[in-house]
Amino acid sequence: MTVFGCAGCDAVLSGQLAQVALPVHVHQKWGNGLLPVLMEPGTYAVDLEPSGPPWLSWSEIGADEAAARGVFAPARALSFGPPGAIVIAPGDARGTVLIPDRCGGCCCGLDGRDGPNLACAQCGQPVATRIDDCSLWQAVWFAPNAVRALPDNQPTGRTTGWDWQKWQSVPPVAPDGRWSPRWAAAVRAGLAHLLAASEGTPVALPNGPITDTFGHALDALLPAGTPTKTVTLAGPGLPTREFTGRILLVPQHPQTRERWLASTTAKTVPMPADAWKQLASSGEPLLLPVTGGLPDGVQRDDPLPRYPWEPLRPDWGVFLHTLARIPAVREPWLRRIYDRVKDHPYARPF
Structure with missing residues (x-):
């Protein structure tokens, strides 16, 4: 401490x-x-x-x-x-x-x-x-x-392990139905890294929360065509798979900010630990009607899960701040995206 x-x-x-x-x-x-x-x-x-x-x-x-x-x-x-x-x-x-x-x-x-x-x-x-x-x-x-x-004699409180089950996840939607600003910032920073990893070519996204999170923005910012790379969620607790030809969405350690699988030769896109855990565990459990007390693992159907009342729009400020600090932004295709967003921050998809 x-x-x-x-x-x-x-x-x-x-x-x-x-x-x-x-x-x-x-x-x-x-x-x-x-x-x-x-x-x-x-x-x-x-x-x-x-x-x-x-x-x-x-x-x-x-x-x-x-x-x-x-x-x-x-x-x-x-x-x-x-x-x-x-x-x-x-x-x-x-x-x-x-x-x-x-x-x-x-x-x-x-x-x-x-x-x-x-x-x-x-x-x-x-x-x-x-x-x-x-x-x-x-x-x-x-x-x-x-x-x-x-000087302080108390333990530092820092850990370097990947005990991801103890991490908190960030809820994407605030109680009032708006997008959570923490979620919005994490997605915007991740989008900047994901664009750089795409090298300007279309990417394939898996059905589910990753497509819901990044699909709209990537459709607007990358050219159409046959994808040459696949985006995959990777991290502690997930099955190990062949990473060739894949872009990996990986967590950053909540205390050290180290990327998971930092030594891999695959392209990695860092996500804050709380946002990564939300993507890794965002599948909604089936709502089952029951009588009597609720057994473990059964979710109440009241209140209903929160859903946003508007599409997710990238936070252009966080996006530009992050993208400006990625060396790949000097490549012409990515610099054009940077300049376009900087000059027209409220155009699609922002």
Whole structure:
């Protein structure tokens, strides 16, 4: 476990936290209402990309320098601030106070536009940014150079095994019938990797949840024709099969972000563990009428399973952010897709 303290005075600024992978929806903007807390209580994640000012435009940076920083397609601007911002749940913050003149926001709360808006209550140094405005995931971001890990004798809480049965799956549909923003972000990031793995040729999808998830977007973005590759779900707990000529949808470890079967020569498409588990276990059990108590394994028919009230549309922001960081986007066919979505973000299938 890790406890973060102020780099200036060593005051404790967090509870005990276990490190997990950075959520794929970390920078997502969704809808116009309040979103839940980004991080599970008792966890933290590190963003390895630079954050904060100074910001430079693409024309100032140039393609070669941007590629050296891991960005391979034009973006409006890139941060040249320090990497390593640490994100936690607001409820896990300790010993901080708001900085009144840095509490700007767009509508319903704080969006961090004025820089760090939380100070260490002991020494007064700015240490973090609270985010809770509408359309943004609620979080506290520790500035990379403002905090440090304090000595802690508790176990780290990190595991590297593939005990997938203990993973939580993300429900695709929210209680109000809208698509879950977490599900939407996971699918959009996966779509970017799936396009790159297709190499611009049609792909065959298995009937069922994978087609329901990716089929509409791939039909719109890839040319029609005879598929040359088949998309297959692969991962722990699934039968091992011949992977030649297949694109594998594989899970990323929820704590280490390692891809399952990372050593394979087959093309792999990473999916967050919670989204991968949903695809791997999304078959609906048969609803059987019974009398008396419900035996184990029988699902109630009330309430009915949730179904969305509109088609799934890829989140173009997450899609572009992910695609820009895949080297294959420099290939002409994929760059055309990137530019098309960037210039017309609400056209089909977005």
